[in-house]
Amino acid sequence: MLDGMAPEEAKVWGIRVPVSSSGRRKWPDELRSMAVQKVLAGAGIRETVEEIGANKSLVALWVKKAEPQADGPAFVEVITPRTSAATQPPMPVAASRENDASCKISVGSATIEIPQGYPADHLVEILRAVRAAQ
Template identity: 30%
Template sequence: MANREIWGFEIPTSPSGKNIWPKALKREAVRRIDEEGASPGEIAAELDAHECLVRKWHVAARRARGDAILDNGPAFAEIKLRPDARPIEARPSNPDQARIVVGAVCIEFPISIDEDSLVKLVRAAGTAS
């Protein structure tokens, strides 16, 4: 495949058809995000690349600068059980419901719940116990 040019940078293509992104182009993409306020999606569209790739470059540059990269919190919530807790029936009473049982802690929720809401529910249960 023939090389192409973006923002004045030549983008070679590997024999398998993948773009080989020059370091200088990655730095320019990160600069446009940081200094011009462009979104990773906008940059990705200009490059004809995946947005997750541009985000990866941006996070790597921030880490290299020593910036703290915050996430949405821990992947797991701590759930503490009381020593006097009694077991709970594992099967929900409603077929449209699901139930997570850990010792005496029971979290019942609709099976249609989205992942983010379920994570919030589990975190809230962990802090309330």
């Protein structure tokens, strides 16, 4: 590398890693997976980064993408058939409790049922999304 020429490839953990003329590495999926598994098994990101010669933020991004997402609300846009805005009445939001088993939120013809004990902070996010959609 003293002559300014970057190697065409490197070997990391026995895996061929192509290197571009600018010196950037194209990390193979197999190596990414191995690095993520090592970090998830308890190795530090810094330790793993030093071992493979990658950027710390890059490996942290690999780990973040690989981690299962925490249980929380997954928002899906519900699109209902619309008539012209002039003829369509505003869609009221109504919340009711039936037998204390759940909370139902109705917006037009769509109903969202929320089970008892659902985290309040997630419910607030749902209500904000419903309000913003109107």
